Amino acid sequence: MIFCPGCGTANREGSRFCNECGMRLVQEASLPCPRCGTLNPPGTAHCQKCGLGLARAGDQEAAQPAQPAPAASQPEEASDAALRDEGLPPWLDAAESAGDEELRREALEDLASLEGEAPVDRLRTGGWSPEAIPIEPIVGVPYRAYERLPLPPTPEQEQAAQLFATVAAQAVQAEPRQVPEPKPQVGLGAGPRRVLNLALLLALLVPILWPLAPLQVAPPVPAAVVDAVGAIDALPPGVPVLVAFDYGPALAGDLQPVAEAYLQQLIGHGLRVLAVSTQPEGAPLADMAIDRVLAAHPEARYGQSVVNLGYVAGDEAAVRALSMNVPSAAPADYRTGAPSTTARALEGVGGAHELPLIVVVARDLPALRRWIEQTATPYGTPLVAGLPAAAGLAAEPYRASGQLRGVVAGVAGAAAYQGVQSGRSQAPRGLAALRLGAWVLAAAVVAANLWALAGWVRKRGAA
Amino acid sequence: MFAWPAVTAEGIGTWVAAALTLLVLSAAWGESRASRLGMALLAGAAVGYAAAVAWHAVLWPRILLVRADPLGHWPLVVWLFLGLLLLARGLTSASWLSNASLGYLFGVGAALAVGGALMGTLVPQVRAAIDSQVPGGGWWVAANALILALATGGVLLRLAYTGWSGEGAVGKAWARLAGAWGRLGYLFLLVAMGALMAAVALMALALLAARLEFLAVDWLHLVPR
Numbered sequence: 066m067i068f069c070p071g072c073g074t075a076n077r078e079g080s081r082f083c084n085e086c087g088m089r090l091v092q093e094a095s096l097p098c099p100r101c102g103t104l105n106p107p108g109t110a111h112c113q114k115c116g117l118g119l120a121r122a123g124d125q126e127a128a129q130p131a132q133p134a135p136a137a138s139q140p141e142e143a144s145d146a147a148l149r150d151e152g153l154p155p156w157l158d159a160a161e162s163a164g165d166e167e168l169r170r171e172a173l174e175d176l177a178s179l180e181g182e183a184p185v186d187r188l189r190t191g192g193w194s195p196e197a198i199p200i201e202p203i204v205g206v207p208y209r210a211y212e213r214l215p216l217p218p219t220p221e222q223e224q225a226a227q228l229f230a231t232v233a234a235q236a237v238q239a240e241p242r243q244v245p246e247p248k249p250q251v252g253l254g255a256g257p258r259r260v261l262n263l264a265l266l267l268a269l270l271v272p273i274l275w276p277l278a279p280l281q282v283a284p285p286v287p288a289a290v291v292d293a294v295g296a297i298d299a300l301p302p303g304v305p306v307l308v309a310f311d312y313g314p315a316l317a318g319d320l321q322p323v324a325e326a327y328l329q330q331l332i333g334h335g336l337r338v339l340a341v342s343t344q345p346e347g348a349p350l351a352d353m354a355i356d357r358v359l360a361a362h363p364e365a366r367y368g369q370s371v372v373n374l375g376y377v378a379g380d381e382a383a384v385r386a387l388s389m390n391v392p393s394a395a396p397a398d399y400r401t402g403a404p405s406t407t408a409r410a411l412e413g414v415g416g417a418h419e420l421p422l423i424v425v426v427a428r429d430l431p432a433l434r435r436w437i438e439q440t441a442t443p444y445g446t447p448l449v450a451g452l453p454a455a456a457g458l459a460a461e462p463y464r465a466s467g468q469l470r471g472v473v474a475g476v477a478g479a480a481a482y483q484g485v486q487s488g489r490s491q492a493p494r495g496l497a498a499l500r501l502g503a504w505v506l507a508a509a510v511v512a513a514n515l516w517a518l519a520g521w522v523r524k525r526g527a528a
Numbered sequence: 529m530f531a532w533p534a535v536t537a538e539g540i541g542t543w544v545a546a547a548l549t550l551l552v553l554s555a556a557w558g559e560s561r562a563s564r565l566g567m568a569l570l571a572g573a574a575v576g577y578a579a580a581v582a583w584h585a586v587l588w589p590r591i592l593l594v595r596a597d598p599l600g601h602w603p604l605v606v607w608l609f610l611g612l613l614l615l616a617r618g619l620t621s622a623s624w625l626s627n628a629s630l631g632y633l634f635g636v637g638a639a640l641a642v643g644g645a646l647m648g649t650l651v652p653q654v655r656a657a658i659d660s661q662v663p664g665g666g667w668w669v670a671a672n673a674l675i676l677a678l679a680t681g682g683v684l685l686r687l688a689y690t691g692w693s694g695e696g697a698v699g700k701a702w703a704r705l706a707g708a709w710g711r712l713g714y715l716f717l718l719v720a721m722g723a724l725m726a727a728v729a730l731m732a733l734a735l736l737a738a739r740l741e742f743l744a745v746d747w748l749h750l751v752p753r
Contacts, residue, residue, distance in 0.1 A: 273751065454727055466652050498740070499737050
């Protein structure tokens with residue numbers, strides 16, 4: 066082991082620098098280079114740093130290890146002699162040129178001129194000599210190891226030790242448990258959100274319980290609704306019309322009024338209604354709508370004026386199958402389970418494309434587009450549609466191109482439809498609730514934007 | 529006038545529906561186990577109902593037809609056999625048996641969908657767009673065409689060239705033009721997205737109003753229908 070003379074750290078045998086403080090570790094048997102002072106291992110022929118031959122210098126040092134501070138001239142003479150006798154190391158000799166030889170000679174003359182000066186003086190005058198830095202082997206004395214006093218552990222240390230023991234005693238888990246980072250709150254907090262929700266609920270509930278005159282005004286009638294009413298009115302009584310209920314309970318609030326409005330007019334006009342659905346949940350919704358409309362038209366009979374043919378699976382394929390042959394695509398009556406061909410409403414009906422009109426109440430535009438693409442456009446079958454309020458506008462290009470005869474969108478569309486059909490000038494309960502709810506929602510949006518704007522202005526002012 | 533519903537199957541159904549509605553609506557106060565239970569029950573019931581309808585309205589009537597007259601309804605036998613092969617999809621060693629059924633399903637579906645989209649939407653819509661831009665339709669037709677072109681081009685440029693500064697003189701000039709036109713398109717995009725969001729919000733309000741009307745009218749009979 067070699068002990069560092071600076072910090073006392075024990076270093077491995079052969080180390081040149083201290084692992085702790087980085088101090089050079091001087092070894093007793095090392096061989097200093099007379100030119101650059103580098104300590105070389107014993108027996109080294111050339112300096113590991115500058116390449117100077119060390120054989121004679123090392124021998125000389127080895128021969129006089131215990132001599133006091135050397136006289137200035139003796140080592141220098143030996144050094145110069147070594148330079149002259151041995152010349153430059155091989156790598157420097159290879160790079161030497163004629164010009165270098167001149168410089169070398171001048172350098173040796175300079176060295177010779179410094180003879181007789183004390184090492185320190187030579188350093189001050191800028192001269193260089195290996196003897197300028199006295200090289201003496203220094204044996205490091207290790208410090209005594211620091212002895213800790215046997216103090217009792219503090220409570221914090223006790224706690225940390227217990228925690229460590231607990232963690233160390235636990236079984237190693239295959240995967241570290243991910244602790245989710247707390248999400249920053251976005252938008253309203255719990256309190257304002259509850260207030261807004263309750264305000265919306267109240268706004269919707271009040272017009273349902275108490276009719277409010279300003280909200281009962283009939284909605285303006287869109288041209289698409291007028292066209293839909295006109296397409297049905299133009300049909301002679303007794304002809305069959307296919308009505309598709311392509312939506313589920315999730316959109317029943319928006320679409321059931323539309324479907325019932327269509328059924329009211331169709332059955333009231335004396336047309337035969339063939340209800341189908343390409344969505345499983347559409348069949349019972351069709352049943353509910355049929356029951357409500359039949360209750361308002363005692364002269365109409367199930368099976369004669371209207372029949373529910375139920376769910377037809379296959380999306381596009383189902384629409385195409387219905388277009389080719391309705392009884393074949395829907396072989397059973399959904400309500401009775403009897404073969405569909407036994408229903409009088411289906412008498413003389415072949416493919417849906419031969420019908421004078423198809424009514425599709427669809428959950429979205431893609432569901433409606435199946436009917437447009439598979440039946441209405443290829444065969445030229447007239448088609449009117451019912452859509453949620455959010456999708457009504459998207460169907461406008463198909464109406465503009467003539468692929469759709471009319472569109473009724475959402476509760477408002479259904480109210481307008483019933484207004485046109487019956488000449489009634491009063492909006493239904495649901496539409497009044499929707500109006501007040503929309504006002505509250507719009508007020509909340511404006512208030513939230515103003516609040517955000519005020520915050521932005523405040524932050525900008527503070528900046 | 530408040531009146532309790534009669535204890536009939538319909539009355540029990542009304543109470544169950546009202547309870548589920550209240551469970552889901554309780555989320556307005558804050559999400560809880562009750563609201564999550566209501567949503568899970570609704571989703572599960574919808575899936576179960578769809579499966580029951582598929583069996584009751586699609587499979588069973590056709591099985592009855594095949595049983596009554598197998599030769600007369602031989603195509604149904606083929607389709608039923610292909611449907612049975614689909615069940616092999618669940619077995620790793622025999623999943624290859626379902627390849628023919630899947631190929632038939634996807635092949636027919638793709639053919640109908642692609643053919644329908646081409647001949648039922650693309651061609652008629654392009655033709656209608658061309659017809660509507662024929663000169664002589666009045667100033668509003670020209671204005672409509674101009675707005676359509678500005679909006680379409682602007683939105684496309686906004687999406688394609690955002691953050692692009694261009695290289696060279698021509699590139700930089702094109703980047704400036706795309707930036708200015710794209711800003712106009714961005715305005716159209718904002719208006720369109722706002723209109724769509726408003727329509728979705730109105731639709732959600734309509735659904736909520738329908739549920740409240742059900743509670744007040746059909747369940748509690750607070751107001752006559």
